[in-house]
Amino acid sequence: MSPVRTTCAYCGVGCGVLATPGEGRSVTIAGDPDHPANAGRLCSKGTHLGETVGLEGRLLHPMIGQRQANWNKALDLVARKFARTISKYGPDSVAFYVSGQLLTEDYYVANKLMKGFIGSGNIDTNSRLCMSSAVAGHIRALGEDVVPATYDDLDAADLIILIGSNTAWCHPIVYQRIQAAREKRGTKLVVVDPRRTETCENADLHIALKPGTDIALMNGLLAHCRRSGVLDETYLKRSVEVPSNFWSSLDNADLWTTAKTCDVPASDLATLFDWFAATPRTVTLFSQGINQSVRGTDQVNAITNLHLATGRVGKPGAAPFSITGQPNAMGGREVGGLASTLAAHMDFAPENVERVGRFWSAERMATKPGLKAVDLFRAIRRGEIKALWVMATNPAVSLPDVARVRDALGRCEFLVVSDVVSETDTSHYAHVRLPAAAWGEKDGTVTNSERLISRQRAFFPLPGEAKPDWWIVSQVAQRMGWHDAFNYHHPADIWREHARLSTYENDGRRLFALPGHSGALTRTYDSMTPFRWGGQPFADGTFPTSTGKARLVTVRQPPLEHKSAFPLTLNTGRYRDQWHSMTRTGLSPKLARHRDEPRVEVHPRDGTAARLVDGGLAKVTTAVGESLFRVSLVESQRRGELFVPIHWTDQQSTGGRAGKLTRPLTDPISGQPGFKSTPAAVSPQPVDWRGFLILHGETSVRPDCLWATRVKVQGGTLFEVAGLGSADALRACLPKGELIELSDPARGTQRTAVMKDGRLAAVMFLTRDGELPTRDWLIERLDQPHGYEILAGLPAGPVRARGTLVCVCFDVGATTIMDAIADQRLTTVAEVGTALRAGTNCGSCRPAIAKLLQQVKEPANAA
Numbered sequence: 001m002s003p004v005r006t007t008c009a010y011c012g013v014g015c016g017v018l019a020t021p022g023e024g025r026s027v028t029i030a031g032d033p034d035h036p037a038n039a040g041r042l043c044s045k046g047t048h049l050g051e052t053v054g055l056e057g058r059l060l061h062p063m064i065g066q067r068q069a070n071w072n073k074a075l076d077l078v079a080r081k082f083a084r085t086i087s088k089y090g091p092d093s094v095a096f097y098v099s100g101q102l103l104t105e106d107y108y109v110a111n112k113l114m115k116g117f118i119g120s121g122n123i124d125t126n127s128r129l130c131m132s133s134a135v136a137g138h139i140r141a142l143g144e145d146v147v148p149a150t151y152d153d154l155d156a157a158d159l160i161i162l163i164g165s166n167t168a169w170c171h172p173i174v175y176q177r178i179q180a181a182r183e184k185r186g187t188k189l190v191v192v193d194p195r196r197t198e199t200c201e202n203a204d205l206h207i208a209l210k211p212g213t214d215i216a217l218m219n220g221l222l223a224h225c226r227r228s229g230v231l232d233e234t235y236l237k238r239s240v241e242v243p244s245n246f247w248s249s250l251d252n253a254d255l256w257t258t259a260k261t262c263d264v265p266a267s268d269l270a271t272l273f274d275w276f277a278a279t280p281r282t283v284t285l286f287s288q289g290i291n292q293s294v295r296g297t298d299q300v301n302a303i304t305n306l307h308l309a310t311g312r313v314g315k316p317g318a319a320p321f322s323i324t325g326q327p328n329a330m331g332g333r334e335v336g337g338l339a340s341t342l343a344a345h346m347d348f349a350p351e352n353v354e355r356v357g358r359f360w361s362a363e364r365m366a367t368k369p370g371l372k373a374v375d376l377f378r379a380i381r382r383g384e385i386k387a388l389w390v391m392a393t394n395p396a397v398s399l400p401d402v403a404r405v406r407d408a409l410g411r412c413e414f415l416v417v418s419d420v421v422s423e424t425d426t427s428h429y430a431h432v433r434l435p436a437a438a439w440g441e442k443d444g445t446v447t448n449s450e451r452l453i454s455r456q457r458a459f460f461p462l463p464g465e466a467k468p469d470w471w472i473v474s475q476v477a478q479r480m481g482w483h484d485a486f487n488y489h490h491p492a493d494i495w496r497e498h499a500r501l502s503t504y505e506n507d508g509r510r511l512f513a514l515p516g517h518s519g520a521l522t523r524t525y526d527s528m529t530p531f532r533w534g535g536q537p538f539a540d541g542t543f544p545t546s547t548g549k550a551r552l553v554t555v556r557q558p559p560l561e562h563k564s565a566f567p568l569t570l571n572t573g574r575y576r577d578q579w580h581s582m583t584r585t586g587l588s589p590k591l592a593r594h595r596d597e598p599r600v601e602v603h604p605r606d607g608t609a610a611r612l613v614d615g616g617l618a619k620v621t622t623a624v625g626e627s628l629f630r631v632s633l634v635e636s637q638r639r640g641e642l643f644v645p646i647h648w649t650d651q652q653s654t655g656g657r658a659g660k661l662t663r664p665l666t667d668p669i670s671g672q673p674g675f676k677s678t679p680a681a682v683s684p685q686p687v688d689w690r691g692f693l694i695l696h697g698e699t700s701v702r703p704d705c706l707w708a709t710r711v712k713v714q715g716g717t718l719f720e721v722a723g724l725g726s727a728d729a730l731r732a733c734l735p736k737g738e739l740i741e742l743s744d745p746a747r748g749t750q751r752t753a754v755m756k757d758g759r760l761a762a763v764m765f766l767t768r769d770g771e772l773p774t775r776d777w778l779i780e781r782l783d784q785p786h787g788y789e790i791l792a793g794l795p796a797g798p799v800r801a802r803g804t805l806v807c808v809c810f811d812v813g814a815t816t817i818m819d820a821i822a823d824q825r826l827t828t829v830a831e832v833g834t835a836l837r838a839g840t841n842c843g844s845c846r847p848a849i850a851k852l853l854q855q856v857k858e859p860a861n862a863a
């Protein structure tokens with residue numbers, strides 16, 4: 001079969017993918033060389049998409065409670081319950097909570113139903129947790145939520161500042177593009193992040209600022225530009241409104257004060273200041289370290305201030321650049337899927353409500369913004385919102401303070417969840433579960449970080465009774481009585497309407513517009529090639545505000561929180577090879593091995609002070625909850641700070657739960673939660689025993705003990721376990737078969753293997769204070785014939801563990817790489833690639849290899 005051109009399921013880089021379906025549900029994945037976002041490259045997650053498209057765990061039929069139902073019944077029930085709730089309690093008693101992982105067409109229909117026909121603004125999205133500070137910052141500064149940059153600007157820049165972004169892990173193909181620019185034109189790269197992430201490995205400067213001091217940094221930088229005479233006075237006069245107190249608010253922002261507030265060496269800061277002042281072609285790229293803060297909007301404006309005042313916007317290689325997280329975060333913004341926006345980049349101004357109402361022939365337009373995510377779940381908990389429909393997001397994991405969110409979900413009178421997988425922490429509470437079409441089965445458009453619209457295309461038939469999200473929502477709308485307004489037969493019908501609304505009574509004041517698409521034939525839609533809307537925005541120095549000018553916004557660095565019972569600051573974020581709540585990446589044995597357990601990263605000196613042991617367990621506690629993590633003592637953390645990943649859920653683990661720890665505190669303007677900064681404490685968690693289980697094939701067992709994390713491995717499942725008291729209960733996890741056992745009471749070691757028809761079906765190795773072998777050899781032995789020798793856990797000859805997995809494409813570990821560097825005197829990432837192939841496929845691990853090279857070179861500074 002010839003390859004189908006589609007777009008990656010994951011991040012906002014929006015890479016083009018060539019998918020060639022094979023037998024059954026198999027597919028061969030390659031980067032699309034003709035796609036402008038990636039020119040054929042894919043990162044580790046994109047490369048391994050083929051491992052994640054099986055039907056394991058999929059929701060394939062509508063479910064009412066635990067009973068399978070047909071579509072008719074399920075849709076009727078949803079329509080009836082929503083209609084009844086609305087007629088009894090009014091439109092604001094219902095809500096949708098949707099996602100940047102919906103396609104634009106899905107999003108458009110959901111937004112139209114809620115805001116035009118149900119008549120409430122209560123549709124919010126997980127983009128509230130992700131981009132809403134950028135949206136609010138753009139509207140304040142530029143007049144419209146238009147990202148003023150593209151990836152081409154990264155190619156054309158002489159200085160790139162990555163602030164609050166772990167680009168090497170979260171937007172790897174953009175990171176590779178930045179590295180290419182460094183090689184080609186010597187672009188300087190600065191990373192501003194409290195952690196020394198792998199993004200810093202190939203950077204010219206790392207500013208490890210104290211978290212939450214970004215405003216001080218940006219204001220210091222702007223004050224320096226002013227002193228150095230690099231403000232663009234002509235541009236300021238012509239194109240920017242400046243509040244009267246603006247310049248005086250920067251009076252104290254000298255180098256020394258800034259260095260002190262940010263807790264960074266003044267010499268490093270001086271370097272950054274000089275580079276910035278001297279480099280007109282500067283891009284400042286930011287993401288969650290800026291957005292996810294209780295002062296996120298001000299932080300975004302601190303960045304836009306800097307660019308506006310120096311005239312570095314609307315020109316090649318010069319712009320503030322909010323990089324988006326999800327594949328269609330931008331499409332959601334374009335349709336207006338946030339509770340605070342209406343549709344097609346219009347807000348709730350009365351003339352917009354009237355205009356959109358006319359366009360939709362809407363029966364009952366919402367006239368004011370709805371509740372933002374955190375407030376929405378508060379209202380559900382208070383019983384004010386009685387019916388909720390969740391689509392393509394997992395709020396029981398990803399909202400702050402999930403204990404309260406779960407309480408709200410449990411109290412909700414009617415909860416509908418549309419998802420592709422059957423069991424999620426959220427769907428656990430659902431009254432109705434609706435099976436949605438997944439990536440590879442659904443059809444529509446997505447917009448990436450740089451306003452580039454691409455098609456996602458189906459290459460598999462719909463499995464079971466799964467249906468596209470747009471179809472599900474339209475069916476419910478029709479059954480609620482709005483047949484004509486939701487009579488769509490193909491995503492192209494919705495696309496044309498979306499395009500028509502974007503140009504409807506638009507005299508150019510709304511930059512978001514898709515001229516030429518409202519009449520697109522379905523055939524043309526199907527063969528659509530990627531295109532960007534908006535061109536080079538703001539190139540003429542005018543902005544979509546009432547005066548035509550952009551705005552500087554006075555922003556001040558507030559004092560940081562004073563903590564007593566919780567002396568540390570907890571930061572949360574992402575791992576390179578996992579995606580959010582792991583419903584997809586968790587299915588790939590290769591991706592799972594990069595980090596197979598949730599770790600709390602702690603500076604070694606803080607670790608010692610708290611009596612933590614590297615590789616042991618620790619409990620992280622905050623004002624709202626606690627959770628266990630595996631300890632990782634690393635110099636890459638600043639002192640006083642902890643970092644934990646966001647990916648683990650009830651489905652994979654008893655611990656490692658970031659969502660239990662974060663508080664529901666939000667930015668007053670955007671409503672985005674401050675996920676990156678929670679006062680916390682950490683203490684060691686003693687255990688009586690620890691070990692692992694490896695089971696062949698698929699399994700639904702859940703070990704019942706203090707610590708149990710599961711990961712998919714080649715041919716089976718690996719559980720890391722630890723506990724208190726007796727470990728006997730774990731035996732219930734073993735399958736039936738012939739047991740071979742070995743025990744060493746002196747060390748409290750118990751090793752058990754289960755054979756089925758002479759082949760290895762399971763192993764369980766537990767110990768109190770003995771050694772445990774590496775898991776890899778045992779994993780490879782699954783389903784092989786074995787005898788007692790399996791209980792050694794190692795082959796008979798000499799072995800070398802490969803260490804933590806670095807290159808998932810070629811299965812190369814850190815120890816193997818370090819040995820090769822030392823033995824073969826390798827000095828560059830390319831030489832390591834030639835020797836071991838590591839880093840030569842997707843390239844996501846190249847920063848990690850660079851870090852290992854550095855460690856071999858400077859063992860004293862090794863992390």
Ligand SMILES: Nc1nc2c(c(=O)[nH]1)N[C@H]1C(S)=C(S)[C@@H](COP(=O)(O)OP(=O)(O)OC[C@H]3O[C@@H](n4cnc5c(=O)[nH]c(N)nc54)[C@H](O)[C@@H]3O)O[C@H]1N2
Pocket residue numbers: 011012130163164165166167169170171192193194195197210211212213214287288289290324325326571572573574575576577578579580676
């Ligand atoms: N591998 C992978 N990639 C992903 C995702 C994924 O789940 N996995 N998710 C996607 C999504 S939806 C998103 S939103 C993006 C997120 O992409 P990123 O924003 O790059 O990812 P995060 O790890 O959330 O956080 C970024 C960095 O902010 C830093 N930070 C914390 N506090 C501060 C601070 O006060 N100031 C500054 N300057 N920095 C701070 C953190 O230390 C962290 O390294 O990634 C996308 N890409």
Ligand SMILES: Nc1nc2c(c(=O)[nH]1)N[C@H]1C(S)=C(S)[C@@H](COP(=O)(O)OP(=O)(O)OC[C@H]3O[C@@H](n4cnc5c(=O)[nH]c(N)nc54)[C@H](O)[C@@H]3O)O[C@H]1N2
Pocket residue numbers: 099101102126127129130131288292325326391392393394395397398399400418419420421424436437438439442469572573574579580581582583584646658659662675
């Ligand atoms: N502490 C902390 N919390 C965070 C963050 C953080 O940095 N720190 N980051 C926040 C950010 S930026 C984000 S974006 C969120 C992400 O958080 P979530 O959106 O909750 O995470 P996902 O796991 O991506 O959830 C997507 C769900 O949709 C399902 N799904 C996938 N495709 C489809 C589809 O086509 N249709 C339907 N109906 N369902 C589908 C998946 O199976 C999965 O259950 O987490 C936020 N939470």
Ligand code: SF4
Pocket residue numbers: 008009010011012013014015038041042043044045046047170171172173174
């Ligand atoms: S960078 Fe990776 S995860 Fe993001 S779109 Fe490209 S291939 Fe997919």
Ligand SMILES: [Mo]
Pocket residue numbers: 129130131325326
């Ligand atoms: Mo996100």
